[in-house]
Amino acid sequence: DGGITQSPKYLFRKEGQNVTLSCEQNLNHDAMYWYRQDPGQGLRLIYYSQIVNDFQKGDIAEGYSVSREKKESFPLTVTSAQKNPTAFYLCAVSQGTLNTEAFFGQGTRLTVV
Amino acid sequence: GNSVTQMEGPVTLSEEAFLTINCTYTATGYPSLFWYVQYPGEGLQLLLKATKADDKGSNKGFEATYRKETTSFHLEKGSVQVSDSAVYFCALGTSKFYFGSGTKLNVKP
Numbered sequence: 154d155g156g157i158t159q160s161p162k163y164l165f166r167k168e169g170q171n172v173t174l175s176c177e178q179n180l181n182h183d184a185m186y187w188y189r190q191d192p193g194q195g196l197r198l199i200y201y202s203q204i205v206n207d208f209q210k211g212d213i214a215e216g217y218s219v220s221r222e223k224k225e226s227f228p229l230t231v232t233s234a235q236k237n238p239t240a241f242y243l244c245a246v247s248q249g250t251l252n253t254e255a256f257f258g259q260g261t262r263l264t265v266v
Numbered sequence: 267g268n269s270v271t272q273m274e275g276p277v278t279l280s281e282e283a284f285l286t287i288n289c290t291y292t293a294t295g296y297p298s299l300f301w302y303v304q305y306p307g308e309g310l311q312l313l314l315k316a317t318k319a320d321d322k323g324s325n326k327g328f329e330a331t332y333r334k335e336t337t338s339f340h341l342e343k344g345s346v347q348v349s350d351s352a353v354y355f356c357a358l359g360t361s362k363f364y365f366g367s368g369t370k371l372n373v374k375p
Contacts, residue, residue, distance in 0.1 A: 159309075186363070195355065195367035196310075203361070211362075243309055245363070252298045252317040255363050257309035 156180040159244050159258035166238075166265050174229045174261045176244035182256075184249035185227035189213060190241040190260075199242075202227055203249050231263065238265045268293045272356045272366035279346055279373050287341040287369045289330075289356035298359040299323075299332050299339040303352045304368070310355060313341075346373045 158177045166172045176185065184203045188196040198211030202221040216235025221227055231238045241262050245255040273288040291299065298317045302310040314323035319334035328343045339356060351373045356366040 157309075188365075193368075196365040198362065201362060245310075247359075247363075251360070254298070254300055254312050254315055254359065255357075256312070257302075259309045260307075262307075
């Protein structure tokens, strides 16, 4: 979706380094989400935020951290505590009200070597 | 709790064949239901949605009906094309979104 920008598209890091993935939106939506997708698998929720300065853990939050200082930005940090960080990371946004859909960015493929 | 189960793939069809991808859900409350499509190396794109029981979502020849009595939201298309080859995800939306594991569709010419 043109209103959601994830950068970079590809990212390589050495094991033990923290890395931050960017997600920016200009849709003025309240809710933002981070998902992890592994090859041939579905999406697993890492963190989500329904309002600025507030966020909640998803199903696989260990080894990740987020911040939501601005409505349009929801960066995800993959820390060295994440045991298997190589994956495809997807950011999504929604209006945050019931019956509204999520819109996705193009994703960041992180490879840790 | 909330969860989505969809049929495992891959599904391989010849062009112009009829497509069905099964999706069932468990939910508390009254969720919305969605189908998303993902092309290789890209994010998910919304294909269609339904917000209440008996609603039918449709787009680009795909359709799905929200069946509360069978807790299902099966995706159908009458005649698939090679360009429909992708991974399809069924999803349930409340305050969060819950996704199925995805079904890969391969359409052969």
